[in-house]
Amino acid sequence: MSGFAKPLKIALGLIVIAGLIVIPMNFNRYGLFILSQWAVMTIAAMGLNLTLGYAGQVSLAQGAFVGIGAYASAIMTTHGWPLPAAIVVAIVLAFAVGWVLGYPALRVQHHYLAFVTLAFSTLAFLVFRNESWLTGGIYGISNIPRPHVFGIATNKPLPFYYVCLGSLAIVSVAVWWLIRSPWGRAFMALRENPLRAQSLGIDTRRYTLMAFAIGSALGGVAGALYAPLTQYIDPVPFNLSLSLDLLMMVIVGGAGFYFGPFLGAMIAVLLPEWLRFTEGYYLMLYAIAVMGLLIWSPTGILGILDRYMAARRTKAASALRAVAKSRLETAQ
Amino acid sequence: MSAVLEVTGIKKTFGGITAVDGVSFDVREGEILGLIGPNGCGKSTLFNCILGQLTPTGGEVKLDGKVVTGLRPSELNKLGVSRTFQLLQVFPKLSVRENLILAGQEHQGNMASRLVGRSDAGLTDAANQMIGFFKLDHLAAEPAGGLSYGQQKLLDAAMAFMGGPRLVLLDEPAGGVNPTMLSDLKERLVAINREKNATFVVIEHNMEFVMSLCSRVMVMAEGKVLAMGRPDEVRKNSAVIEAYLGH
Numbered sequence: 001m002s003g004f005a006k007p008l009k010i011a012l013g014l015i016v017i018a019g020l021i022v023i024p025m026n027f028n029r030y031g032l033f034i035l036s037q038w039a040v041m042t043i044a045a046m047g048l049n050l051t052l053g054y055a056g057q058v059s060l061a062q063g064a065f066v067g068i069g070a071y072a073s074a075i076m077t078t079h080g081w082p083l084p085a086a087i088v089v090a091i092v093l094a095f096a097v098g099w100v101l102g103y104p105a106l107r108v109q110h111h112y113l114a115f116v117t118l119a120f121s122t123l124a125f126l127v128f129r130n131e132s133w134l135t136g137g138i139y140g141i142s143n144i145p146r147p148h149v150f151g152i153a154t155n156k157p158l159p160f161y162y163v164c165l166g167s168l169a170i171v172s173v174a175v176w177w178l179i180r181s182p183w184g185r186a187f188m189a190l191r192e193n194p195l196r197a198q199s200l201g202i203d204t205r206r207y208t209l210m211a212f213a214i215g216s217a218l219g220g221v222a223g224a225l226y227a228p229l230t231q232y233i234d235p236v237p238f239n240l241s242l243s244l245d246l247l248m249m250v251i252v253g254g255a256g257f258y259f260g261p262f263l264g265a266m267i268a269v270l271l272p273e274w275l276r277f278t279e280g281y282y283l284m285l286y287a288i289a290v291m292g293l294l295i296w297s298p299t300g301i302l303g304i305l306d307r308y309m310a311a312r313r314t315k316a317a318s319a320l321r322a323v324a325k326s327r328l329e330t331a332q
Numbered sequence: 333m334s335a336v337l338e339v340t341g342i343k344k345t346f347g348g349i350t351a352v353d354g355v356s357f358d359v360r361e362g363e364i365l366g367l368i369g370p371n372g373c374g375k376s377t378l379f380n381c382i383l384g385q386l387t388p389t390g391g392e393v394k395l396d397g398k399v400v401t402g403l404r405p406s407e408l409n410k411l412g413v414s415r416t417f418q419l420l421q422v423f424p425k426l427s428v429r430e431n432l433i434l435a436g437q438e439h440q441g442n443m444a445s446r447l448v449g450r451s452d453a454g455l456t457d458a459a460n461q462m463i464g465f466f467k468l469d470h471l472a473a474e475p476a477g478g479l480s481y482g483q484q485k486l487l488d489a490a491m492a493f494m495g496g497p498r499l500v501l502l503d504e505p506a507g508g509v510n511p512t513m514l515s516d517l518k519e520r521l522v523a524i525n526r527e528k529n530a531t532f533v534v535i536e537h538n539m540e541f542v543m544s545l546c547s548r549v550m551v552m553a554e555g556k557v558l559a560m561g562r563p564d565e566v567r568k569n570s571a572v573i574e575a576y577l578g579h
Contacts, residue, residue, distance in 0.1 A: 182453045196417070200406075200434065
């Protein structure tokens with residue numbers, strides 16, 4: 001994205017933000033629900049993008065962390081705790097469990113690690129389903145209340161959409177800060193060349209665990225918002241297919257690109273809705289579109305943009321070189 | 333002069349193969365020690381044992397008199413032991429400057445300050461200085477992957493110096509570098525050695541480079557130390573000539 005001039009980027013950003021605030025005012029209940037879901041899933045996908053896209057650690061357990069956050073939030077808010085307290089607990093819990101899940105990553109990588117995290121995902125699902133004293137088992141937890149924000153009730157869809165959007169904004173700023181910090185650089189080094197990273201003093205163990213823990217904590221945040229969004233949770237939405245969906249969002253949007261999860265979540269949440277007019281065929285069309293995209297650009301949608309920008313930069317650089325060369329020749 | 337690095341009886345076996353067989357030597361403060369020997373004689377394995385990338389089967393490594401055997405590479409690096417690699421190991425997508433910032437950032441502050449502090453960890457000036465020192469100014473903002481092989485070798489060396497190391501182990505720094513750039517590299521290494529009082533151990537096959545750069549040369553063959561001495565002594569050693577230089 002570095003090809004754009006800075007003021008242009010800021011203007012574009014402001015337009016998008018204004019659009020996200022103003023346009024949904026006319027949306028119906030269902031439209032607002034979908035958009036809120038987009039915001040929540042973007043948060044979860046941003047977490048996975050950190051773990052997978054930046055630090056290069058494969059995880060098939062992000063859905064489980066959304067579940068952990070959702071149950072923490074549902075249990076606490078139905079017992080009278082305020083949502084912010086539930087979010088803090090969800091973050092701490094998902095962070096701690098994510099940290100522990102990071103330990104296998106110190107020994108195994110790639111698809112082996114994928115299988116370890118997949119096993120964890122199954123384990124979490126079984127806990128949600130079987131420990132009914134805590135989670136309500138297959139009956140789940142209903143009547144999850146929505147919070148009051150600055151004294152305003154968010155029971156209606158629009159105010160709660162703003163809660164989701166505001167949370168997304170906070171998480172976006174935090175993640176932006178993180179990836180621009182030396183930590184972001186260390187995560188990237190971990191992904192690109194752990195051997196070289198170690199010899200530069202980068203404590204790869206600690207950064208690997210941090211990548212897992214922080215990514216999982218964002219999954220927890222998403223879950224803590226998901227529970228009051230749907231106001232009813234049971235174990236099914238948090239099974240392996242959510243983890244796979246989140247993985248797809250990250251990869252389709254562009255793993256390791258900051259805006260990848262925003263786009264990926266938009267495609268995963270909104271595209272099926274837009275394709276609904278095709279009735280029975282929409283899932284098929286959706287699947288074909290995803291396959292086509294990944295064949296065309298394995299680095300996702302933002303990968304296409306990145307290649308285009310790189311090509312433009314190379315062109316500009318060679319033009320500069322040609323000018324310099326001709327100047328040298330005329331000087332001689 | 334005191335020894336910065338003392339290696340005693342380092343041994344490394346892979347299954348039935350003994351790659352390094354009881355190597356002992358020490359490296360004096362401020363010297364440039366050359367390490368030569370035929371391919372497969374255990375030079376790189378010895379490096380990896382000293383640097384914690386491999387756990388030696390036996391023996392001991394001391395840094396400034398303290399045992400450091402078994403420490404992780406990142407821990408050793410923080411104690412001031414740095415290295416370059418035989419094969420290119422720069423981060424191709426990062427710019428030259430960012431590569432250098434990355435190389436220095438873990439030597440500044442702690443985990444918390446690296447999270448909340450400046451995104452360059454206050455290292456842009458130091459990186460620019462290093463870029464100037466290695467004459468990479470015109471390439472500072474270029475992605476490292478776009479540099480020529482020789483330039484990447486220079487960057488790789490520059491990265492090893494970002495943390496202000498006391499001891500640097502260079503694995504074939506001259507390999508694939510053209511003669512002009514090589515004399516540049518040598519000049520830089522000598523300057524850092526004198527000005528920063530950094531100690532070097534250099535694996536190299538380029539004899540001219542080794543003989544003119546190093547104050548002492550250690551020769552290895554089949555996992556053992558064959559000879560150790562001043563370059564002119566080693567050159568005359570008949571065992572060395574037979575094992576390595578004789579053809």
